Amino acid sequence: MDQRPLPTQNDPRWQQVLARDATADGxxxxxxxxxGVYCRPSCPSRRARPENVRFFPGPDEAEAAxxxxxxxxxxxxxxxxxxxxxxxxxxxxxxxxxxxxxxxxALAEAAGMxxxxxxxxxxxxxxxxxxxxxxAHRAGRLRERLRGSDSVTGAIYEAGFNASSRFYEGAxxxxxxxxxxxxxxxxxxxxxxxxGQCALGAILVAQSRRGICAIALGDDPExxxxxxxxxxxxxxxxxxxxxxxxxxxxxxxxVEAPRLGLDLPxxxxxxxxxxxVWQALRQIPPGTTASYAExxxxxxxPRATRAVAQACAANAIAVAIPCHRVVRxxxxxxxxxxxxxxxxxxxxxxxxx
Numbered sequence: 001m002d003q004r005p006l007p008t009q010n011d012p013r014w015q016q017v018l019a020r021d022a023t024a025d026g027x028x029x030x031x032x033x034x035x036g037v038y039c040r041p042s043c044p045s046r047r048a049r050p051e052n053v054r055f056f057p058g059p060d061e062a063e064a065a066x067x068x069x070x071x072x073x074x075x076x077x078x079x080x081x082x083x084x085x086x087x088x089x090x091x092x093x094x095x096x097x098x099x100x101x102x103x104x105x106a107l108a109e110a111a112g113m114x115x116x117x118x119x120x121x122x123x124x125x126x127x128x129x130x131x132x133x134x135x136a137h138r139a140g141r142l143r144e145r146l147r148g149s150d151s152v153t154g155a156i157y158e159a160g161f162n163a164s165s166r167f168y169e170g171a172x173x174x175x176x177x178x179x180x181x182x183x184x185x186x187x188x189x190x191x192x193x194x195x196g197q198c199a200l201g202a203i204l205v206a207q208s209r210r211g212i213c214a215i216a217l218g219d220d221p222e223x224x225x226x227x228x229x230x231x232x233x234x235x236x237x238x239x240x241x242x243x244x245x246x247x248x249x250x251x252x253x254x255v256e257a258p259r260l261g262l263d264l265p266x267x268x269x270x271x272x273x274x275x276x277v278w279q280a281l282r283q284i285p286p287g288t289t290a291s292y293a294e295x296x297x298x299x300x301x302p303r304a305t306r307a308v309a310q311a312c313a314a315n316a317i318a319v320a321i322p323c324h325r326v327v328r329x330x331x332x333x334x335x336x337x338x339x340x341x342x343x344x345x346x347x348x349x350x351x352x353x
Contacts, residue, residue, distance in 0.1 A: 003247060006050050006051055008050040008051070008055075009050050011055065012047075013028055013030070013055050014050060014053070014264065015042070015252040017030055017041050017053070017061055018040045019048075020041065020043070020044065021041050021042060022041075022042040023294060023297060024042070025040045025041055025042050025082070026039065026040075026289065027041070028055055028056065028057055028058070029041075029055075029056050029057075029058060029059055029062050029075050030048075030053050030054065030055050030056070031053070031054045031055075031056060031062050031065065031067040032048040032052050032056065032144065033052045033053075034048070034049070034052045034054060035048075036064075036066070036067055036068060037067060037068055037069070037070045037073055038056065038059070038062035038067040038068070038069060038071045038075060039070040039072075039073050040070075040074075042073065042080075043070055043072060043073035043075075044072065044073070045070065045072050046075070048051055052102065059076050060077055060118040062075075062312045071331065083301075084121045084299035084300075085110040085297075085301075087112070087113070087121070087332035088111075088121060088122050088300045089300055090110070090111070090165065090276060091107050091110065091111055091118075091122060091130065092133065092300075093105065094110060095107070095130065095133060095134045098226055101131065101134035101135075102134075104118070104119060104130055104131075105169075107122075118130075135258060136275055140234055145263050150236065167281055168260065175241065179223060188211075188250045190208075190235070190236045191206050191207065191208050191213065191232060191235050191236070191238065192207045192238045192239075192241075192244050193205065193206040193207075193214075193225075193228065193237055193238070193239070194244055194245060194248045195221045195225065196248050196249075196252055198217075198252045199345075200217050200338075200342045200345060200346075201217060201218060201219050201342070202217070202218050202220060202224055203215070203216070203217055203224075203248075203251070203252060204216040204218075204221070204224040204225065204228055205247070205248045205251045206228060207247065212230060212251070212317060213316070213317070214231070215314050215316075215317045215318045215319060215320055216253060216316070216318060216338070217318050217338035217339070217340060218339075219270045229314070251320075271303075271309060271313060274311040274314055274315075275303075276299045276301075277295060277308050277311035277312065278311065278315060278321045280295050280299050281295070281312070281321055281322050281326065282296050282321060282322065284325045285326075286322075286327075286350040287350045287351050288325065288327065289325050289326065289327045289331075289347065290326055290327075291326070291327055291328060292305045292306075292308045292326055292328070292329070292334075293305045293329055294307065294308050294311070295326060296308045297327065309326075309334070310328075310336075311337070312326055313337055315337065318337070318338055319346065323336070323337070323346060323349075324336060324342070324343045324346045325347070333347075
């Protein structure tokens with residue numbers, strides 16, 4: 001009996017159909033001879049036998065060949081993933097436009113979903129819960145208000161906090177320090193740091209009270225230190241003691257072998273959008289890559305490819321937030337904050353183990 005695979009099984013599109021890969025939607029459709037129906041790659045219907053499958057560039061070609069659209073996956077309309085992403089994006093705009101965070105019930109009702117389903121879809125698209133997204137957005141507004149306000153209290157209310165006491169409960173998580181210290185460029189804040197060497201060159205590791213706040217790579221350790229000082233111009237920078245040096249050794253070990261993982265708390269501060277991107281980056285497995293466009297789709301902002309690239313460039317925690325795993329749509333390596341050569345080395349190490 002001939003055990004050779006069928007042409008369909010050798011077609012890379014078949015693997016996308018088997019995986020119900022939503023990222024392939026819009027690139028092609030597949031038709032099933034036994035049912036006379038054509039579907040999008042992510043269709044949840046029962047899998048067809050490969051000998052019955054034909055691929056077409058799009059719905060027009062499939063219908064010209066006599067196939068009709070699947071009622072379940074609606075290949076001529078928006079996919080379920082895109083429809084949900086549009087609803088989540090609308091919810092994000094609603095949160096951003098509101099003086100105080102809308103309730104989960106109000107957001108779910110606006111999206112036409114149940115509370116549970118909306119909450120799950122929102123977190124899947126953004127990497128954050130609606131409540132966390134609202135908090136991150138308010139924190140961003142607060143940072144903007146603090147820069148131009150003579151009053152911390154005034155900035156708190158302008159950012160959408162109804163009570164200053166409520167704000168101060170989470171001030172450290174939002175700013176990493178008190179609002180008054182933040183306005184003074186980090187004056188009074190203490191940050192431990194240490195410089196070292198790894199296979200990728202010089203490395204600087206810094207830790208605030210909340211966790212690792214910087215992992216920087218470069219050729220010149222003095223340049224790394226100057227850049228770090230510019231980020232925290234008035235903070236108290238403390239050279240590492242033996243205990244901190246041991247932590248740096250763990251980070252260096254992680255840079256040398258990323259597949260081992262880094263089980264350390266991270267002090268991640270950024271805009272709500274940056275946090276969504278960085279969360280998506282941390283979900284890319286070692287040894288694999290994703291394009292900027294794919295990351296944009298995963299966070300529910302398919303048109304924000306350039307903004308995703310900017311968020312990658314703003315990442316200050318090398319390797320632990322793996323922006324090196326993001327490549328161009330053609331698979332080529334694009335810019336990397338710490339140099340394209342280091343990006344290539346990291347990817348090679350993850351691939352070869």
